[in-house]
Amino acid sequence: MSTRISSEDAPRLGDGQLVDDETPDAVGAFPRLTDAQVATLETGGTRRSVHAGEVLIRAGTRSSDFFVVLSGKVAIIDEGAEDGERRILRLHGPGRFLGELGLLDGQVAFFTAEAIEDGEVLVVPAERVRELVAHDLVLSDLILRAYLVRRHLLIGLGSGFRIIGSCYSPDTLRLREFAMRNRLPHKWIDLEQDERAEQLLQSLGVAPEDTPVVIWHGEKVLRNPTNAELARIVGLPVPDAAHDVCDLVVVGAGPAGLAASVYGSSDGLNTVTLESIAAGGQASTSSRIENYLGFPAGISGAELAERAVIQAGKFGTRLLVSAEVTGLGSEGGHHVLQLADGGEIRARAVVLATGA
Numbered sequence: 001m002s003t004r005i006s007s008e009d010a011p012r013l014g015d016g017q018l019v020d021d022e023t024p025d026a027v028g029a030f031p032r033l034t035d036a037q038v039a040t041l042e043t044g045g046t047r048r049s050v051h052a053g054e055v056l057i058r059a060g061t062r063s064s065d066f067f068v069v070l071s072g073k074v075a076i077i078d079e080g081a082e083d084g085e086r087r088i089l090r091l092h093g094p095g096r097f098l099g100e101l102g103l104l105d106g107q108v109a110f111f112t113a114e115a116i117e118d119g120e121v122l123v124v125p126a127e128r129v130r131e132l133v134a135h136d137l138v139l140s141d142l143i144l145r146a147y148l149v150r151r152h153l154l155i156g157l158g159s160g161f162r163i164i165g166s167c168y169s170p171d172t173l174r175l176r177e178f179a180m181r182n183r184l185p186h187k188w189i190d191l192e193q194d195e196r197a198e199q200l201l202q203s204l205g206v207a208p209e210d211t212p213v214v215i216w217h218g219e220k221v222l223r224n225p226t227n228a229e230l231a232r233i234v235g236l237p238v239p240d241a242a243h244d245v246c247d248l249v250v251v252g253a254g255p256a257g258l259a260a261s262v263y264g265s266s267d268g269l270n271t272v273t274l275e276s277i278a279a280g281g282q283a284s285t286s287s288r289i290e291n292y293l294g295f296p297a298g299i300s301g302a303e304l305a306e307r308a309v310i311q312a313g314k315f316g317t318r319l320l321v322s323a324e325v326t327g328l329g330s331e332g333g334h335h336v337l338q339l340a341d342g343g344e345i346r347a348r349a350v351v352l353a354t355g356a
Contacts, residue, residue: 022073022093029149031142032095038068038122040139041132045124050115057098057113060217062106062235066129067098072119074098077112078159079217089157091116097143100150101183104130104310107235110160110185130310144310148303151183160185161233164201165212166192171224172212178227181278181285182321183302184234227277227322228341239274239323239343246270249337249347251325254281255292257353258308264351265315272345273317274337276324280305281355 023030033041050056050072057063059079067074069092076090076098089111092098098113103126132139154160163179165172167190179186191197191211198208204221206213214222216233228238248264250257253275265271283289286301295304309319327338334346 021091022096023090027149027153029146029153030090030092030096031146033068033097033142037139037142038070038095040136041066041068041124041129042122044128044132045122047120047122049120050118052115052117054115055112056115056121057109057111059109059112061108063099063103063109064126066103066124066126067113068122068124069094069096069098070120070122072115072117072121074119074121075114075116077114078157079112086112089154089159094119097146099147100154101147101306102151102235104144104147104306105235106237108233110154110234130314144306145303148300148306151185154185155183157185158187160187162187162189162215163212164189164191164197164206164215166190168192169212174227175212175214175225175230178230178277178322182231182236183278226341231322236321237319239320239339239341239345245334245346246272247347248272248349248351249274249335249345250351250353251337252281252353252355253279253309253319253321254353254355255283255304255308256355257281257351258305258312260351260353261312261317261319262308262315265312265317269349271312271315271317272347273312273319274323274325274339274345275319275321276340278321279309279319 025031047070056067056074071094074092075088078087078089102109129143163172163175163186176188189197189200191208201208204215206221206223210223212224214225214230222229222233231238247269248271250260250264250271250273253273257273258279261271261273278284280301284301284305288298289301289304290298292299292304312319324340325337326340328350329336334348335350337345337347337350339345
């Protein structure tokens with residue numbers, strides 16, 4: 001498998017080695033931690049040596065650790081190119097931290113992080129980082145905003161999984177909407193316009209009539225998956241029959257639903273929030289919200305949604321996506337919510353926050 005460069009500011013290869021300086025931080029995505037911030041993180045982490053070629057984060061798997069580069073360099077690599085090549089996206093040196101939004105949300109990694117020279121890293125358990133994001137305001141803003149920008153950059157680069165399907169297909173539109181609303185890095189290959197689409201399908205043994213398909217790492221192929229099936233692949237939480245009784249169910253994960261989730265779970269209630277598509281509702285699609293209480297300078301819809309999700313999760317809320325409620329009844333003193341996939345959830349109380 002070969003490696004190539006994906007953008008103008010990515011490092012260049014020479015004789016199999018990366019030799020250029022780290023990727024410049026032009027948009028605030030790759031801040032450098034101060035010595036004091038590294039010391040704060042080190043209270044919950046450990047230092048360890050790494051060797052050239054060592055993989056710190058593997059695309060397609062959940063990462064349980066937050067890494068800070070102390071010495072040496074680490075390359076961020078896209079493993080999902082259609083031609084099988086590994087694209088170098090970024091290069092990070094001492095003081096920078098790795099990861100992106102998925103580390104806080106429990107999603108799988110959409111890139112591989114690999115040491116390109118011997119060095120040292122600080123390893124902090126992801127749970128410890130979630131605590132810091134929830135309690136340390138300065139470090140919280142630094143990490144969360146960097147992660148939000150990194151997710152935006154990954155989406156712009158077309159990293160992540162591939163959706164192959166016709167622009168005229170309702171299921172293609174459904175999958176694209178689900179990916180976009182959940183801010184999942186992906187690339188759409190239009191069966192009607194992209195000449196590579198048919199060749200790629202042939203190499204995978206997929207007939208055009210079997211589209212849309214989702215391709216993950218050039219190997220795993222999902223044929224016209226449901227939203228829940230796609231959610232499981234990338235690590236988004238979906239309904240689980242093993243947890244079917246709770247104190248409170250909130251239907252809808254817009255700002256109102258997320259607020260109800262925070263209040264319920266912070267008071268000790270076993271809270272489950274159900275969302276058919278993506279957390280944040282319509283507000284999450286707004287580039288800037290100026291009239292939301294507590295943010296006089298304004299805040300983007302995506303950042304508002306992520307902050308609310310992290311806050312709700314801190315108190316124990318389980319937010320489930322691709323969980324469309326189709327019916328509400330009662331049985332044995334409990335409210336019973338029927339889901340579109342045939343499952344059901346029982347609760348002692350229900351809050352409907354479905355929006356307009």
